[in-house]
Amino acid sequence: MKDGHGRTIDYLRISLTDRCNFRCIYCMPEEGVQQLAHDDILRIEEMEQAVRIAAGMGIRSVRLTGGEPLVRKGVVDLVRAISHMPGIENVSMTTNGVLLPKMAAELKNAGLSRVNISLDTLDPEQFRQITRRGELQQTLDGIEAALATGFNPVKINAVTVRSLNQDYLAFAKLSIDRPLHVRFIEYMPVGESAGSHGCGWGQEDVVPSEELHELINARARAEGMDELVPAGKHQPLGWGPARYFEFPGAKGTVGFISPLSRHFCSECNRLRLTADGKLRPCLFSDDEYDLRTALRGDGGDAAVRAVFAEALGAKPDEHHDKVGTDRGMSQIGG
Ligand code: SAM
Numbered sequence: 517m518k519d520g521h522g523r524t525i526d527y528l529r530i531s532l533t534d535r536c537n538f539r540c541i542y543c544m545p546e547e548g549v550q551q552l553a554h555d556d557i558l559r560i561e562e563m564e565q566a567v568r569i570a571a572g573m574g575i576r577s578v579r580l581t582g583g584e585p586l587v588r589k590g591v592v593d594l595v596r597a598i599s600h601m602p603g604i605e606n607v608s609m610t611t612n613g614v615l616l617p618k619m620a621a622e623l624k625n626a627g628l629s630r631v632n633i634s635l636d637t638l639d640p641e642q643f644r645q646i647t648r649r650g651e652l653q654q655t656l657d658g659i660e661a662a663l664a665t666g667f668n669p670v671k672i673n674a675v676t677v678r679s680l681n682q683d684y685l686a687f688a689k690l691s692i693d694r695p696l697h698v699r700f701i702e703y704m705p706v707g708e709s710a711g712s713h714g715c716g717w718g719q720e721d722v723v724p725s726e727e728l729h730e731l732i733n734a735r736a737r738a739e740g741m742d743e744l745v746p747a748g749k750h751q752p753l754g755w756g757p758a759r760y761f762e763f764p765g766a767k768g769t770v771g772f773i774s775p776l777s778r779h780f781c782s783e784c785n786r787l788r789l790t791a792d793g794k795l796r797p798c799l800f801s802d803d804e805y806d807l808r809t810a811l812r813g814d815g816g817d818a819a820v821r822a823v824f825a826e827a828l829g830a831k832p833d834e835h836h837d838k839v840g841t842d843r844g845m846s847q848i849g850g
């Protein structure tokens with residue numbers, strides 16, 4: 517599938533649910549977002565149908581996200597169905613990790629290729645403040661479960677926020693002894709225009725990746741460690757816009773994802789499907805295309821394909837620094 521700007525689109529991110537067992541301050545309000553009505557959410561079979569049709573059009577890689585994808589009933593069945601579909605080369609997931617100790621093995625058996633686990637702080641008290649209802653140990657146990665189950669790569673996604681004063685070097689060091697790929701992601705003030713989370717962070721909390729990279733190197737030097745060097749053979753597999761580095765001799769890598777300071781729109785390869793069945797050509801734009809009506813209508817596969825084609829044709833060339841959206845991350849799927 518080519519979009520109107522010549523980019524090959526082969527990656528679909530699906531938000532399985534807008535619900536979550538956490539309430540991260542930058543993602544959801546304390547009381548949760550106004551939940552979608554049961555009927556508005558795509559059924560698992562409808563998601564399967566969407567992926568089957570998308571695979572026929574050129575989608576090769578699917579990422580399951582949310583909300584928290586592991587709280588969605590039927591998630592293992594969905595993984596099993598789509599990981600075996602002709603054309604689909606890999607199915608991955610972004611999760612807060614809490615349910616991985618329980619579910620990692622069945623997900624792997626069902627065909628899940630990779631997991632990204634979100635973890636923004638290594639301080640137990642700060643973890644409680646950020647997630648509002650999570651314990652650091654739960655996510656750490658999730659990471660252990662992912663490694664023990666043999667997922668490879670296991671990536672850790674850490675959103676960097678200046679006013680959190682995270683210990684960046686401690687995060688980066690997680691990559692040394694074990695094959696963990698720590699990725700720092702610039703905070704994106706998404707959902708702000710709806711005032712949907714009100715965590716009080718703004719543009720000034722974005723830590724540009726270049727600055728972060730230098731901060732980590734400076735801290736490493738101060739501790740007598742080597743600096744990061746461009747990642748060689750450990751570069752983790754996976755579609756994605758991170759630039760990877762490693763400490764010499766480390767088992768894993770350190771990646772930087774810079775949606776704002778060095779945007780990667782020219783390499784964008786993705787479409788997003790929200791839990792209520794809307795196709796979003798761009799994370800940062802509220803432009804949406806109604807796949808759900810096509811999936812439930814009597815136009816068959818052709819009608820669904822037409823909506824995919826419409827969304828594809830509407831992909832903007834770049835986000836033009838507009839990052840506010842009406843829907844929060846938990847609704848769009850991050
Ligand atoms: N619940 C899962 C999790 O937390 O991994 C999947 C959904 S979550 C919305 C997906 C990713 O988006 C997480 O890594 C989260 O940290 C990130 N995210 C949420 N809000 C964000 C924001 N405003 N800026 C940058 N990343 C954000």
Ligand code: SF4
Pocket residue numbers: 536537538539540543544582583584612634845846
């Ligand atoms: Fe839930 Fe993930 Fe959003 Fe945190 S970032 S509230 S874990 S969906």
